[in-house]
Amino acid sequence: MPLLARMVASPIAIDVRRGAISSLGTVLADRRIANEGRIAVAVGPGQGPQIAADLDLPQCEVFRVDGGSVDVATELGKKLRAGAYEAVAGIGGGKTIDVTKYAASMAGIPMVAVATNLSHDGIASPVSSLEHESGKGSYGVTMPTAVVVDVDYVRAAPQRLLRSGIGDVVSNISAIDDWELAGREQGEPVDGMAVTFARVAAEAVLHRRDSVDSQDFLTALAEALVLSGLAMSVAGSSRPASGACHEVLHAITHLYPGVSNHGELAGIGALYAYFLRMRYQGEGESRMRDIRDCLLRHGLPVVPSDVGLDEDQFVRAVSYAPETRPGRYTILEHLSLSDDDIRQSVGEYVKTVGH
Ligand SMILES: [Zn+2]
Known part of the structure; x- marks a missing residue:
């Protein structure tokens, strides 16, 4: 019999609610995305410290992402590869999420997109939009394994x-x-x-x-x-x-x-x-x-x-x-x-x- 349906790649968890960031560790563990808690967290320059303090991830390592270029993403990708993490969470706006998606693809580990604003549709897409020497390009990447939108952070966004x-x-x-x-x-x-x-x-x-x-x-x-x-x-x-x-x-x-x-x-x-x-x-x-x-x-x-x-x-x-x-x-x-x-x-x- 021919296959009369197709598989659609999609995140295994989508979590849109208030306080989603503070229980991120639970989501990652429950969904078997990271069993040992070896998680890297990439945050943008603005809300970085506050977000890191809100997380229930005692063992996580926090990386600051400064900018939205291919170079910044490649740099993060190398660090992720070196650290043997189970997963990486990109927490922030469009730039931080796009940089983290690209870096996770480079390192071959699952990526969790945690959106703190709703400014564009990159939060769950298999595309990273990044700056390079002569402008901005769209790069195909693995789509996020989980998508988390913290409505409290979103409300506080400009x-x-x-x-x-x-x-x-x-x-x-x-x-x-x-x-x-x-x-x-x-x-x-x-x-x-x-x-x-x-x-x-x-x-x-x-x-x-x-x-x-x-x-x-x-x-x-x-x-x-x-x-x-x-x-x-x-x-x-x-x-x-x-x-x-x-x-x-x-x-x-x-x-x-x-x-x-x-x-x-x-x-x-x-x-x-x-x-x-x-x-x-x-x-x-x-x-x-x-x-x-x-x-x-x-x-x-x-x-x-x-x-x-x-x-x-x-x-x-x-x-x-x-x-x-x-x-x-x-x-x-x-x-x-x-x-x-x-x-x-x-x-x-x-x-x-x-x-
Ligand atoms: Zn768009």
Whole structure:
């Protein structure tokens, strides 16, 4: 009989709740991730000492992760290899988790992602986004063995970081449209299971009327980010969560380092991509309205000036965007607009979605 189902790689434990960090050792032991307590803990520079004090892991060794580069990750990977640990827990925001995922893959040990903010969908994905000599790259890594979100820490994170995960998760809808476009135009295989996970994640957040002030909303957002990570695991790439939206964000990050953050820029990228679909293909208008309303409801930026860019800078980023992900076919590659057309579209975009 043929195998009529497939195995989906996924974390063995997902724990989204208050106080999750203080019982991390119990989770690791109960799940047989680390039986002897030989655990390495990687923490970011900000909350490091406080987190280490909160842990119930008497024997753990704490490493401080300073930055989000391939070099920092390689350095940590070497230390993990040398120490013969059973597992490593990466505790912190996006950078710390991405660095730890990469280092754990290098050392060949399981990694537990412990998120202290909800700024992007890397918490459960098999992808590390790291800086290198000439920009930022996405590296395939083993997905986290367990994902822990401590809602108490999340609540204490800066509001801007908290909200930005909303932009990252709703951008899935645009990424899926790009994937389906590539399927029609280029014959690229589209994975229905990955699409299902990615879209359900976005829809779970898109229409909610409550905000990051509510515990229910934070739980929904955390679960949506985890589900996005699973979508990428199923697809074997970032495709279900990264299209034109992320090409624009990577271009902005490359050209104007330090401007805004991942989730906020993904949200703007998705909104602009829908504007292009509406303007040049006559479709996607209601999606554009949904995403715009969602971003504004949560106080997220929608136009370039909201993140401190003028229209010319945004035009340059859109024009550069396809180069950030060679081989990825999106609405940008499909329309292949001239710089003049891009300039005109950005002007109209600002008039249409501005507030
Ligand atoms: Zn993203």
